[in-house]
Amino acid sequence: MRLGATLLIMGPASRVNGRTSVADWVRRRVRQGGERLWRFADFRGASFTAVAQALSRLTRDGELQRLSKGIYYRPRTTAFGRSVANPAAIRRLAEDERTIFPAGVPAANLLGFTTQASSQAEVATSRLSLPRKLVGDDTVVYTRRPAAWAGLSEADAAWLDFLRRGARTSELSPEETARRTLALLAEPGCYERLVRVAPHEPPRVRAILGAIGEEIGTKRAILDRLRDSLNPLSRFDFGLLASLPSARQWQAKGRRT
Numbered sequence: 178m179r180l181g182a183t184l185l186i187m188g189p190a191s192r193v194n195g196r197t198s199v200a201d202w203v204r205r206r207v208r209q210g211g212e213r214l215w216r217f218a219d220f221r222g223a224s225f226t227a228v229a230q231a232l233s234r235l236t237r238d239g240e241l242q243r244l245s246k247g248i249y250y251r252p253r254t255t256a257f258g259r260s261v262a263n264p265a266a267i268r269r270l271a272e273d274e275r276t277i278f279p280a281g282v283p284a285a286n287l288l289g290f291t292t293q294a295s296s297q298a299e300v301a302t303s304r305l306s307l308p309r310k311l312v313g314d315d316t317v318v319y320t321r322r323p324a325a326w327a328g329l330s331e332a333d334a335a336w337l338d339f340l341r342r343g344a345r346t347s348e349l350s351p352e353e354t355a356r357r358t359l360a361l362l363a364e365p366g367c368y369e370r371l372v373r374v375a376p377h378e379p380p381r382v383r384a385i386l387g388a389i390g391e392e393i394g395t396k397r398a399i400l401d402r403l404r405d406s407l408n409p410l411s412r413f414d415f416g417l418l419a420s421l422p423s424a425r426q427w428q429a430k431g432r433r434t
Contacts, residue, residue, distance in 0.1 A: 199220075199223045199224060199227035199228060199231060200227065200230070200231040200234065202220075202223065203220060203223075203228055203231035203232065203235070204231065204235060204240075206219075206220070206315075207232075207235060207240065207241065207251055208240070209315060210251060210313040210314065210315060211251065211253065211313070211314055212251055212252060212253035212260060213250075213251055213309065213312070213313045213314075214244075214248060214249065214250055214251075215232065215241065215248075215249045215250075215251060216247055216248055216249075217229065217232075217247050218279075218331075219298060219313075221279065221283040221286050221287060222282075222283070222286045222292070222293060232249055235249075236249065275327070276302050276303050276304050276326070276327055277300050277301075277302050277307065277312070278300060278301045278302065278322070278326065278329065278331060278334035278335065278338070279299070279300065279301070279331060279334065279335045279338070280299040280300055280301040280317075280319050280335075280338045281299035281317065281319075281338070281342075281346055282299065282346050283298065283299055283300075283335075284299075284301075284334075284335035284338045284339055284346065285335075285339055285344075285346035285347055285348075287331065287332065287335045288332070288335050288336065288339060288361070289357070289361075290339070290344070290346065290347035290348065290349055290354060290357065291346060291347060291348040291349075292348070293348060297315055297316070297317060298312065298313065298315065298316040298317070299316070299317045299318075299319070300312055300316060300317070300318055300319070301318075301319040301320075301322050301326075301334065301338055302318065302319070302320055302322060303321070303322045303323060303324050303326045303327055304320060305320055305321065306318070306320060307320075319338075322334075323374070323377035323378070324377075325374045325377045326374070326377075329370075329374065333367075333370050333371060333374075336362075336367075336371055337371065337374065337378060337382065340371075340378075340382045340385050340386070340418075341378070341379065341381070341382055342416065343381075343385075343414055343415055343416015343417060343418055343419075344358065344416050344417040344418045345416045345417060347417055351417040351418075351419070351420040352420050354417045354418065354420070355417070355418055355420045355421050358389065358418065358421075359389060359392050359393055359421075362389055362393060363393040368386075368389065368390060368393060368395060371386060372386060372390070372395075372399055372403070375403065375406075376406065380406070380407055380408065380411060380413065381413040381414065381415075383403050383406050383407060384403075384407055384413045384415070384427045384428050384429070385413070385415055385418055385421075385427070386403060387400055387403040387404060387407075387423075387427040388415070388418070388421045388422075388423040388424050388426065388427040388429065389418075389421065390403070391422075391423035391426065391427065392421065392422060392423055407428060409428075411428060412428050412429070412430045413427075413428055413429055413430065414429075414430055415429040415430070419431075
């Protein structure tokens with residue numbers, strides 16, 4: 178994710194959760210966030226066009242400063258007037274942003290498993306911490322993701338976060354969640370990219386990837402490597418993905434009835 182990149186978000190065109198307009202939602206989040214940078218990707222789950230219009234309106238009203246395409250700065254008021262974005266600090270923040278990925282509900286939203294617009298931002302990073310001026314004081318930050326995540330796309334990192342959670346951020350039924358997972362990961366190259374990072378993931382994720390690979394016809398050599406990486410006596414919590422046909426074969430715990 179590069180500084181200035183924009184992300185087209187599919188969502189309600191003019192309303193969030195049926196009650197609050199996108200403009201009001203964006204304005205409230207910006208005002209609550211204090212001094213920080215804002216990007217279109219910070220408002221996942223809402224219409225890209227509506228978010229862009231809301232940020233432009235806040236800029237015209239003087240509440241935000243537009244730094245570059247898709248990047249806005251919310252200043253703070255000091256004894257000497259309004260703060261000014263420091264160019265050197267912005268460059269450092271740009272470096273940090275390359276290690277920031279969607280997590281939780283925003284990750285599920287990005288993958289199409291929910292239309293929910295979370296009231297609280299969630300991100301994952303391979304770093305030990307992130308500057309609050311970049312992500313905001315209200316953002317939940319999951320740190321210490323593997324260094325191998327640094328080369329991932331937003332979507333691939335969202336997949337790993339989704340699998341780590343056993344797909345519990347999906348608003349679909351377990352069966353629909355499993356079907357959508359199999360359909361999307363069967364797309365050319367997608368599953369293979371995740372498998373390359375699998376050695377750095379928890380055993381539960383490797384087991385889930387094995388169960389998925391079994392269903393989409395992955396090469397036996399890849400499945401054997403995943404199998405060999407697991408303790409044969411362990412049982413793993415697959416969450417909603419326990420409904421995968423091959424889940425038990427890949428050491429999933431029994432589903433509760």
